[in-house]
Amino acid sequence: MTQAVRKTILITGASSGLGEGMAREFAKQGRDLALCARRTDRLEQLKVELEQAYPTTRVSIKALDVNDHDAVFRVFKEFKQEFGSLDRVIVNAGMGKGASLGTGYFYANVQTAQTNFVAALAQCEAALEIFREQNSGHLVTVSSISALRGMPRAMTVYAATKAGLLSLTEGIRADLIKSNSPIKVSCILPGYIRSEINEKVKNTPFMIDNETGCRLLVKAIDKEPVQSYVPSWPWAVIGFLMKRLPLKWVMKLG
Template identity: 50%
Template sequence: MPHPTRQRIFISGASSGLGEGMARRFAAMGRDLALCARRLERLEALQAELRSAHPGIRVEVAAMDVDDPRSVATVFSELADRLGGFDRVIVNAGIGKGASVGTGGEAANRAVLHTNVLGSHAQCEAAMELFRRQGMGHLVLISSVASVRGMPGSRTAYGASKAALNALAEGIRSDVYGSQIEVSTILPGYIATDINVGRRGPLTVGLDKGVDALTEVIEREPVRGYVPPFPWRPVARLLRVLPLSVVRRVTGS
């Protein structure tokens, strides 16, 4: 059975990278958007661009700090009121800094865990409260292939934060199983964004190609989707079964 068109889409972390790219792709598809990030000036520039390029759509923006649950709840509610609700919420905002545990990078690692886990949780709470009232919706959590196994070096806290999102998404999915609320966990591989500068492997794809694959997968509303599907679906399968000594060499630091 085909999925309904998700006309009203909320995207966090929309001022750059994958979030900005998704906003452009969904705008080109005629969707109405609610875009959030900390950098309001960048959101307002994107809003003007999208409204000019696609005059028939609605684009609402607001500054939101995912580290502050009150900010998330307030901004989410305000934007939902402006669009009359949301059909899809994409929990995308996150950070990717970090260092090997025990090497003096505690503050950076803690920030990654706080933003990526608690910030995403706050968005999920707001989204699911709305979806439960509406009786429908599509919740999308942007995870990472780095969540499949423990990652060394600068990816340790990042991979752990994304593994937490996988479990969070599955728990929510189990809770509303059989309802009209869909939950998707999306695991991008290496895509050329600011978040993974210095961590890009030989399988890294460009931002445009990565965003095209990402929006295509999200539109299918899978339980779990890899981006791009090739090579990251088979790579993820391998990572799950390879000895840690091999995973360590493959993933680097």
């Protein structure tokens, strides 16, 4: 069965990293884009770039701090009104601050928890209000391979939020299955893709560049899977092992 073409795509956190890269890839396909992020100067540059390169692609941008939950609902509704419908929402905005618990960095850990989980919840709520009204749509959440197990040091809270997002996404899908809804839900688990959030991380195995990673992300998203590791090799295998090996062995995989 051929997947429906999702013409209008909303991406949060679209001013940099994976969000910016996915926007470029979808623009190549001729999709219309609703892009939002805190840094509107970056969004303005991206809008000009995409409209010049792909004149038939419609690009709308709005400022959005996803931790302003009222603004999330307002901006999503404004995009819906502007385009007439939203076919896909990609919950991508996130951050990677943090340190080992108990070392004085609660302020950073809680920022990551709020941005990566509570703000993601707001985005899912806002998207699904629109999708339920339309009786159609594709919700995509961007989790992480780190969601599969607990992680040390700076990754501890980050991994926990991504695990929470993975579980939240599955719960949403379960709810929609129970009600026989046509709304689709996907959770994407990227492996190591070089972007601004991890540009300072050194000596990481299996790291791929942002352009390649975003191309593979978009390819996976367009298949509308329940869950997908990106890239599938080697992360599908590593993911299988991560869920089963003793924790001290898991720490050696990455």
